[in-house]
Amino acid sequence: MRQWEIYLFPFREEKPHPAVIISNEESCVNDDxxxxxxxxxxxxxLNREAKKNEVILDxxxxxxxxxxxxxxxxxxxxxxxxxxxxxxxxxxxxxxxARKIAETLRLxxx
Numbered sequence: 479m480r481q482w483e484i485y486l487f488p489f490r491e492e493k494p495h496p497a498v499i500i501s502n503e504e505s506c507v508n509d510d511x512x513x514x515x516x517x518x519x520x521x522x523x524l525n526r527e528a529k530k531n532e533v534i535l536d537x538x539x540x541x542x543x544x545x546x547x548x549x550x551x552x553x554x555x556x557x558x559x560x561x562x563x564x565x566x567x568x569x570x571x572x573x574x575x576a577r578k579i580a581e582t583l584r585l586x587x588x
Contacts, residue, residue, distance in 0.1 A: 479506045479514065479557060482572055484540065486561040487516065489553075495519055496564050497555065498535075498547055498575070513554050517575070522546040531582045533574045540565020549578035 479485070479499060487497040499506060501514040519535065522544045528534045531550040535541055541564060567575065580587045 479560065480566075481506055482567040484519065484535075484564040484566060486564060487518075487555060488559060488561065489518060492518060492520075494561070496541065496545060497553070497560070498567055500552065500575075500579075512558070513556055516553050516555050517547050517549060517579075518551070518553060519545045519547050531578070533571055533578050535565075535567065535571060539567050539571060547575060549575055550582035552579070 481499055481501060481503050483499050484496050485499065486494055488494045489497075496519040497516040498519060499514055499516050501516075505511050505514055522528075522532075522534055528546060531548055532546040533549060535545045535547055536543070579585070
């Protein structure tokens, strides 16, 4: 498991959905840490634009269809519950997601 990889996760309220790992590399590979931070992804209709709290991912990120990443809620999830790897967020979208997290959570940057 690495930062920016996308895995299927069995969310209880949302059912299984892809999740983008945002924890740092040290946390991801540390076997003593049971949890990582992640963002939930949901399918996005082909003609729908991203909402104010989302970034859109697609085949360039290894996904089968257009998928919206919610950037306003960070989940702390158990590593052991992650399932199959679905892809990895490309460099351009990593920057967009980081900016969107800062924007939606109103974190000061710069």
